[in-house]
Amino acid sequence: MRRIWHSPRYLVILTLAVALSFVFFATMTQEGQPQKLHVAVVDLDHSYLSRRLCHELEATQGVTIAAVYDNHTEARQAMQRGEIFAFYEIPAGTYNELLQFHAPRFCLYTNQSYLLAGSLSYRQLATMGKLAAGAVQREVLRKKGVKDDAIMGMIQPVALDTHPIGNTKASYCIYLMTTLIPGIIALIAILHTAYVIGRExxxxxxxxxxxxAGGNGLKAMVGKAFPYTCYYTMLLVVANFIMYGPMGMPFEGSWLLLTLHGLLMITAGQCASIFLMGCVPDPSVAMSLTSAYATLSFTMCGFSFPVDAMPLPMQAFSEVFPLRHYFLVMRDIAFFGNGMEVLWPQTAKLVAFGVLAIIGSAMFNRQFERRTAC
Amino acid sequence: MLKRIMNNIKDTWDVFAAEVRRVFSDKTTIVIFFLATVVYPPLYYYIYHLEMLTEMPVAVVDLSQGKDAKRFVHKLDATPEVKVAYRCANLADAELLLREHEVRSIFLLSKDYDEMIAHKRTGTVTVVTDISSFIYYKNALMGGSNVLLDEMKTTQLVHQAAEGVTGVQAEATIEPVGYEDVKLYNPGGGYASYFIPALLMLVVHQTLLFGICVLCGDANENRKALRLIPPRLRSRSVYRVTLGRLLCFLFIYFPITLLDLWIIPYLFGMPQLGRPLDVMLLVLPYVIAITCFAMTLGNIFARERLSMLLCCLFFSVILFFLSGVVWPQSNMPKFWYVVSYFFPSTPGIQGFVRISSMGATLHEVRHELIALWLQAGVYFGTACMSIRFIKRFRR
Structure with a gap:
């Protein structure tokens, strides 16, 4: 404790790091979903239809036309330069074919190597394609004398009505921040614990x-880590409070449970860090391994790529990351409003990380005794 | 003149040799440089190699029990995205399954589904879905809309047939103008093909950065930063020291980078559309820029061996977002866009993703190349200045 007081430098820097990450993600994803994604049109038809399509694309919120090209190669190169994420290619003679009822087709190219931008612009452009077909169909039906209220059922006999739970607008801000910010705080807590042990x-x-500590390794470790447990749990509570409070992110369950699991996640992370620092004698190497472990937790928590889609050994491996358990708990509490009856397996697993701290301290004890015996 | 040049070369060579010895005598640097770069890429490839989530369990609540509704459920089960794991009699049962995470989504077909379709009105399918991972949401949406499109066509054909319009004419009526969709570069929308190329570049960036920072921190901590400069060079120009060190890291890291960016992806069968020469020409300024950037940071800020690792590891997550692979560059706030170009990772990742995944040539990534060479030049200057900074303050 005295050491922290004497040189609070790292605590200040790391608190600033958490604040920076918070501001970064909040400002970066404030749109919720990327709007006005850049797309293009390769207009070989130069007709009423192609120009109308351009106008309607321009009018949507999701995409904006960055350029209109005269040939396919220019559009492809623009895509490779990263200037556009998708483009429509309207072949020459499309409008004439449409008038002759020959069901012309145009092409929609999307760049799927940027998964988010690619799939969002695909969705927008595909919808526009469907709407264009629907508009033509409506004109034909009107001319046949079908009433407007009957037309809708004929153009669209089936509809999907989607309700994502919790995050109703599918906002990336909610999706990313609720997991990444606690993840970053846990990462810093793990590293800081490793650092102070390594420093000794x-x-x-x-x-x-x-x-x-009276010669007891476990006591020494716990005493060392405890101030950081308190401090980083406090940071986590503050961050959660800002997210679920003023920022208005969905929250259905109990604050007490979320805070309790936040505390457990930080403690479990510190236990893992004590384990690694206790088992590997060289402090710098141990710290590098701890960093590798802490970084992996973002992947293994399964918030971006679900754990169910990973190979079986990796699904088992995901259990050793506290962030994985916190992510499941956070989802249950904030989005589903579940209580302890669903959460208890995660709670038990987080508590079980304590065993790692006991093993780590025992190893540390043994090394210490051997060294003093020498 | 010739003698001066020879002297310069000799000085640089001395620094180079001393630095190589230092790298190989430090356990931590060996772990970061050689272990991390060899272990991380295959590990990540293994985690993501199934590329996507298939057969996601969903529950269906079919209140209509009509023939159209049954056909919808049947087609839904046939999609690769979802699997109908439970058929529930009411919504409450399905909700319970969703709460307990036995299923990821619920498809509810309303009681009047068949009736609406028979009356040429719109029948509605309500989808309630877990969105804790966007992949669940995407799967439910993709599976649902693929069936929806197919069902729309089937129903409309039935309606047309009832009015006596059949065959090609019916097809042209229900789809007077259509589109073919071509998904370029990652046709399956797979996660590994999207994530791994960017990640490989970031691994190179972060390991090199932290490795150099550990070395600089070690020198600063033990007050031997000056001692590490050969005595002859201490009072003279610092560019030879910087150049010698730069050559050392280039010598070590250029092969490692090519192993990570070319050989490992090749071994794992990742898509590689670009030319190896283009990759090399991109990697050269990339490694130079990172090395000089790291030396600048390390000399000035790394007061202890591990302080940079402690303070900057969280930045890996931010760097990944700044690179514009997840959140498009055109949608970033201007401030973050400018900030992103302070780090070699942004042009590096963008350039590599375009060459490797999208088959771009150097012509298409010229902006990134220019940015990398500019960074290399500027950071070389700052690295020289940082050594001067050490001289002045630490003597």
Whole structure:
């Protein structure tokens, strides 16, 4: 504790790091979903139809026409330069074929190597394609004398009505921040714990540290980590409060449960860090391994790529990351409003991380005794 | 003149040799440089190699029990995206399954579904879906809309036939103008093909950055930053020191980078549309820019061996977002867009993704190349200045 007081430098820097990440994600994704994605049209037809399509695309919120090209190659190169994410190619003679009732077809190219921008612009452009077909169909039906209210059922006999739970507008801000911010706080807590333990070893002050803890490795480790547990849990509570409070993110369940699991996640992360620092004798190497472990947790928590889609050994491996359990708990509490009857397996698993701390301290104890015996 | 040039080369060579020795005598740097770069790419490839989620379990509540509704459910089960795992009698049962995560979505067909279709009105299918991972949402939406499009066509053909319009004429009536969709570069929309190329570049960036910062931190911590410069060079120009060190990291990292960016993807059968030469020409300024950037940061800020690792690891997540692979560059706030170009990772990742996944040539990535060479030049200057900074403050 005294050490923190004497040099609060890292605590200040790391708190600023959390604040920076918070502001970064909040400002970066404030649109919710990317709007006005850049797309293009290759207009070989130069007709009423192609110009009308351009106008209607321009009028949608999701995409904007960055350019109109005269040939396919120019559009492809623009895509490779990253200037556009999708383009329509309207072949020459499309409008004439339409008038002759020959059911012309145009092409929709999307760049799927940017998954988000590619699929969003695909959805917008595909919808426009369907609407264009619907508009023509409506004109034909009107001319046949069908009434307007009957036309809708004929053009669209089936409709989907989608309701995502919690995040009703499918906002990326809610999706990313609710997991990434706690993830970053946990990552920093894990590293900071590893760092302070490693520092004792590097400065060869282990002896006096152990003497204060009465020669008990576990006591020494817990005493060292505890102030950080409190501090980072407090940061997490503040971050959650801002997200679910003033920022208006969906929250259905109990605050107490979320805070409790936040505390458990930070503690579990610190236990894993004690384990790694205890097992690997060289503090710098141990710290590098801890960093690798902490970074992997963003992938293994399964918020971007679900754990169900990973190979089986990786599904089992995901259990050793506290963030994975926190992510499941957060989803249950904030989006589904579930209580302990659903959460308890995750709670139990997070508590079980304590075993890692006990093993880590035992290893540390043994190394310490061997060294003092020498 | 010739003697001066020879002297310069000799000085640079001395620094180079000393630095190589230092890298190979430090355990942490070996772990970061050689272990991380070899372990991370195959591990990530293994995690993502199934590319997408298939047969996601869903529950269907069919209140109509009519023939059109049954056909919808049947087709839904046949899509690769979802699997009808439960058929529930009412919504409450299905909701319970969703709450317990036995299923990821519920498809509810209203009681009047068949009746509406028979009366040429719109029948509605309500989808309630878990969105904790966007892939669940995407699967429910994709599976649902593919069936929807097919059902629309089937129903409209039936309606047309009832009015005596059949064959080609009916097809042209229900789809007077259509589109073919061509998904370029990652036709399956797979996660590995999208994520791994960007990740490989980031792994190179972060390991090199942290490795160099550990070395600089070590020198600063033990007050030997000056001692590491050969005595002859201490009072003279600093560019030879920077150049020697740069050559050392280039010598070590250029092969590692090519292994990560070309050989490992090749071994795992990842798409590689670009030419190897183009990749090399992109990697060269990339490694130079990162090295000089890292030396600048390390010399000035790394006061201890591990301080940079502690303070900057969280930045990996931010760098990934700044690169514009997830959130498109055109949609970033101007401020973050400008900030993103301070880091070599942004043009590096953009350039590599375009060459490797999209088959771009150097001509298409010229902006990124220019940005990387500019960064390399500027950061070389700042790296030289940072050594001067050490000289002044640490002597």
């Amino acid at each position: 070893r590097q400065e060869r002050t282990v002896k006096s540290w152990m003497r204060k």
